[in-house]
Amino acid sequence: MSSSVQTTSELSKVGDASRAASEVRLSVEQVSYAYSANQSQAPLFTLEANSFQARPGEIVAILGPNASGKSTLLKLIAGALEPLSGRVLLDGFVTHTLAPRARAQRIAMVQQDSPLLFPSRAWEFVLQGRHPYGRALRFESKDDVVIARNALAQVGAEHLGDRWMNEISGGERQRVILARALSQQPLLLLLDEPTLHLDIGAQVDLLATLRRLAAENRYTVVVVTHELNLAGEYADKVVLLQKGKSLRVGPPASVYQRDLLEQVFQTSLTIELGPHGRPRVSILPAT
Amino acid sequence: MRPLTLQRLFLQCSLLAVILFVVVVIALKLGAVPVSLYGLGRDLISVLLHQTKALSSDYGMIVIEIRLPRILLAIVVGASLSVAGTSFQALLRNPLADPYVLGVSGGAALGAVLALIVEPHLAMPTWFAALFTPFCAFLGAAATIAAVYFLGRRQGQLDSGTLLLAGIISASFLYAVIMFLMTTLSGRDFRGMAFWLMGDLSSSLQGSLRWVLGIGFFAAAGAIYTTASDLNLLLAGEKEAMHLGVDVRRVRLVVYIAASLLTGLAVSVSGSIGYVGLLVPHVMRLLFGSDHRILLPTAAFGGAIAVVLADTLARTVVAPSELPVGAMTALAGAPLFIYLLRRGSA
Numbered sequence: 099m100s101s102s103v104q105t106t107s108e109l110s111k112v113g114d115a116s117r118a119a120s121e122v123r124l125s126v127e128q129v130s131y132a133y134s135a136n137q138s139q140a141p142l143f144t145l146e147a148n149s150f151q152a153r154p155g156e157i158v159a160i161l162g163p164n165a166s167g168k169s170t171l172l173k174l175i176a177g178a179l180e181p182l183s184g185r186v187l188l189d190g191f192v193t194h195t196l197a198p199r200a201r202a203q204r205i206a207m208v209q210q211d212s213p214l215l216f217p218s219r220a221w222e223f224v225l226q227g228r229h230p231y232g233r234a235l236r237f238e239s240k241d242d243v244v245i246a247r248n249a250l251a252q253v254g255a256e257h258l259g260d261r262w263m264n265e266i267s268g269g270e271r272q273r274v275i276l277a278r279a280l281s282q283q284p285l286l287l288l289l290d291e292p293t294l295h296l297d298i299g300a301q302v303d304l305l306a307t308l309r310r311l312a313a314e315n316r317y318t319v320v321v322v323t324h325e326l327n328l329a330g331e332y333a334d335k336v337v338l339l340q341k342g343k344s345l346r347v348g349p350p351a352s353v354y355q356r357d358l359l360e361q362v363f364q365t366s367l368t369i370e371l372g373p374h375g376r377p378r379v380s381i382l383p384a385t
Numbered sequence: 386m387r388p389l390t391l392q393r394l395f396l397q398c399s400l401l402a403v404i405l406f407v408v409v410v411i412a413l414k415l416g417a418v419p420v421s422l423y424g425l426g427r428d429l430i431s432v433l434l435h436q437t438k439a440l441s442s443d444y445g446m447i448v449i450e451i452r453l454p455r456i457l458l459a460i461v462v463g464a465s466l467s468v469a470g471t472s473f474q475a476l477l478r479n480p481l482a483d484p485y486v487l488g489v490s491g492g493a494a495l496g497a498v499l500a501l502i503v504e505p506h507l508a509m510p511t512w513f514a515a516l517f518t519p520f521c522a523f524l525g526a527a528a529t530i531a532a533v534y535f536l537g538r539r540q541g542q543l544d545s546g547t548l549l550l551a552g553i554i555s556a557s558f559l560y561a562v563i564m565f566l567m568t569t570l571s572g573r574d575f576r577g578m579a580f581w582l583m584g585d586l587s588s589s590l591q592g593s594l595r596w597v598l599g600i601g602f603f604a605a606a607g608a609i610y611t612t613a614s615d616l617n618l619l620l621a622g623e624k625e626a627m628h629l630g631v632d633v634r635r636v637r638l639v640v641y642i643a644a645s646l647l648t649g650l651a652v653s654v655s656g657s658i659g660y661v662g663l664l665v666p667h668v669m670r671l672l673f674g675s676d677h678r679i680l681l682p683t684a685a686f687g688g689a690i691a692v693v694l695a696d697t698l699a700r701t702v703v704a705p706s707e708l709p710v711g712a713m714t715a716l717a718g719a720p721l722f723i724y725l726l727r728r729g730s731a
């Protein structure tokens with residue numbers, strides 16, 4: 099009993115401090131993590147101390163080769179994993195100590211598509227995003243329906259509402275999954291490789307939608323991706339990881355250095371500036 | 386968009402309640418001794434008014450004292466198995482899960498058989514003696530689902546095929562142990578138990594056991610119903626559900642304990658009746674959708690209707706002899722199981 103009171107006051111103190119500092123919403127402070135097969139063995143994979151901050155409306159892209167710790171970092175931010183050291187603050191709250199419901203009201207996660215056990219309609223799927231706000235038996239209110247409908251409209255998927263989830267295309271499904279995340283009305287929107295299996299048109303479309311939503315709704319967006327050019331075009335900030343180490347954090351133009359990216363991705367690349375001053379990466383096949 | 390409302394829930398449940406009532410009336414009427422609908426109605430009303438002396442004839446006594454308790458037992462057993470099956474399917478993310486296939490019924494049966502063997506050697510207060518068998522059946526069910534859950538995991542992930550195999554193998558192992566135990570019993574007990582193992586609703590229950598069964602059913606089914614909307618989210622996987630605010634560990638604990646209790650109670654009073662927990666939830670899902678807030682109550686009604694029908698058939702098709710009710714449900718359920726397996730929904 100007394101310990102829970104203590105935690106609450108501690109949390110509120112942290113909250114005051116960060117609000118005073120700036121309007122930083124997400125603050126990743128020296129978080130690290132280690133996976134091991136069992137507790138007595140040396141860890142199989144470690145994520146070293148990582149820090150960056152993000153403001154409302156900002157898009158942060160986490161980049162890096164396979165097994166560089168991108169998804170682990172995202173799970174730590176989401177509060178799904180408890181960091182070995184350090185902490186992740188969202189508006190002053192330590193994410194992994196939040197109760198599941200409180201966390202789902204603040205953080206929405208878009209994961210790689212997992213198949214449904216039994217078919218459901220798109221609107222039912224989107225309404226699930228209202229779950230963390232429901233009461234005991236959780237019959238959805240009129241407000242919930244309005245919020246879910248708006249969420250579908252915001253991603254341009256009103257027409258998909260009555261379709262079955264297993265009968266729409268990959269790009270359409272990704273929009274509906276995003277709509278469910280929006281209906282959680284989160285502060286922080288996390289996406290784990292959202293462009294995987296999408297064609298180039300759908301990829302650009304998704305990122306443009308994210309850009310617009312971040313600006314309109316003041317979400318902080320963190321996206322894990324392999325798409326260097328999409329990240330370069332749409333992200334405000336890039337976190338470059340290699341084997342669990344954070345090599346560089348900053349705007350795309352400062353992170354996209356030819357020698358750095360060549361060393362990280364182990365291939366020959368060229369980098370030029372696009373019309374908006376954003377960096378563009380092209381492969382340089384060995385001849 | 387047409388989200389579920391309380392009205393729609395009540396409307397569809399009352400529709401099923403009417404169907405259940407009709408089935409119960411038919412079940413009361415059918416049997417080795419013919420009863421007229423008029424006499425049946427008059428007798429039921431006089432029982433409700435506590436005027437048992439006004440029963441029309443000896444036939445009335447048969448209906449009220451033999452058929453009615455048996456039908457009520459069938460209702461509770463059917464609803465229990467069906468609710469347990471529905472929640473196992475959601476929690477284990479496996480459309481072929483049910484207490485019988487997963488070996489949970491087998492675990493409960495072993496617990497009940499052990500209780501029957503041990504009981505005469507223990508000095509127990511009489512109030513506990515009635516609870517002893519269901520309690521051991523519950524322990525058997527809970528231990529089995531825990532074992533099957535761990536055996537069914539592969540690299541930390543629940544694997545659909547491995548889980549089913551683990552359940553089926555556990556079931557055959559448990560029944561082998563039961564057979565071994567039964568050979569130590571005398572001949573008369575052996576025959577009774579073999580019949581009970583195939584599902585038997587004809588045993589008359591002691592008064593206190595009736596209360597335990599009724600209260601246990603409503604408590605366990607109610608506990609599962611509080612997790613109904615969490616189960617909806619679990620259909621997309623445990624990680625997804627967690628990110629939508631579901632306390633997955635709490636839901637898992639509540640559903641495992643409550644579903645084991647339902648299975649344990651049902652098995653201890655009726656033996657193992659298979660396929661009800663598999664067949665009924667699928668039919669209800671086709672009719673009412675996969676939202677557990679409506680699926681759980683409709684599955685309870687559906688399970689009750691199915692078992693009352695199966696039991697009525699079991700005691701009439703070869704009258705005056707009787708089939709085990711588990712044989713009836715298996716005759717209907719096994720082909721459906723194969724159909725679901727072939728459709729590739731596993």
